[in-house]
Amino acid sequence: MINPLHVDFSLQRKPGWRQKPDATCDVYVVMARDGSGPMYVKVGMSSHPESRLVSIQTACPLPLLRAMAFTCRSTALARAAEGAMHLHLSEHSTVGEWFRFEWGEESKRLLETAMNDLIDQVDGRNLRQIDLSTVSRSVLERRREAEQARSKQLAAAMEKHRVAVELRAPYKRP
Structure with a gap:
């Protein structure tokens, strides 16, 4: 029997959680399936x-087929919603x-009923499908930009070292 979906709002404030009180956070559901086999679903926050999906695909041997997310008004509320979904699908x-x-x-x-119930309970907003092909491209672009920035930093450091070496090099007196 499926557990009824119920968000325990007492989970919102746990001692020691490092969170911004007003920061929004998303709860996501990712589906993966290989051929005609079973469907695997990951629920997280x-x-x-979009960035998180890249690391999920790296760790998952199955191709990600579909992803969706909705926004909660706080990290604590997202954590409570994620826990409720885990319990519901246990x-x-x-x-x-x-x-x-x-x-x-x-x-x-x-899954659809559980997501809709969850969104209603936590007053979630902005339920959206995440385009997995766009995620891959944007991450590749960010990696390329980061690599270019590192190359520039390395070139600047090498130039600084070259100048320092030239300044210390002995010179012939006239």
């Missing part, structure tokens, strides 16, 4: 789910935050 749990479903309409309805 992130301030930048009978399908595999490893960590991954859940296994047999492919079919029943599984799709279960």
Whole structure:
């Protein structure tokens, strides 16, 4: 039997959590499937789910097929929503935050209903599909920009070293 979806709002404030009180955070759901096999679903939270999806794909041997996210008004609320979703899907749990479903309409309805209930309970907003191809391209662009910045820093450091060496080099007196 599926656990009823209920967000425990007492989870919002745990001692020692380092969080900005007014920072928004997203709860995401990612689906992966290989061929005609079962569907694997990951539920998590992130301030930048698009960037998070890149590391998820790197760690997941199956291709990511679909991703969606919605915004919560605080990190604590997102954490409570994520926990409620994990509890709700617990009978399908595999490893960590991954859940296994047999492919079919029943599984799709279960996930869709759970997401809609969750959004209603936490007053979530901005439910959106995440375009996985766009995520890959933007991450590659950011990596290229970071690599160019590192190259510039290295060139500047080498130039500084060259100038320092030239200044210290002995010169012939006339």
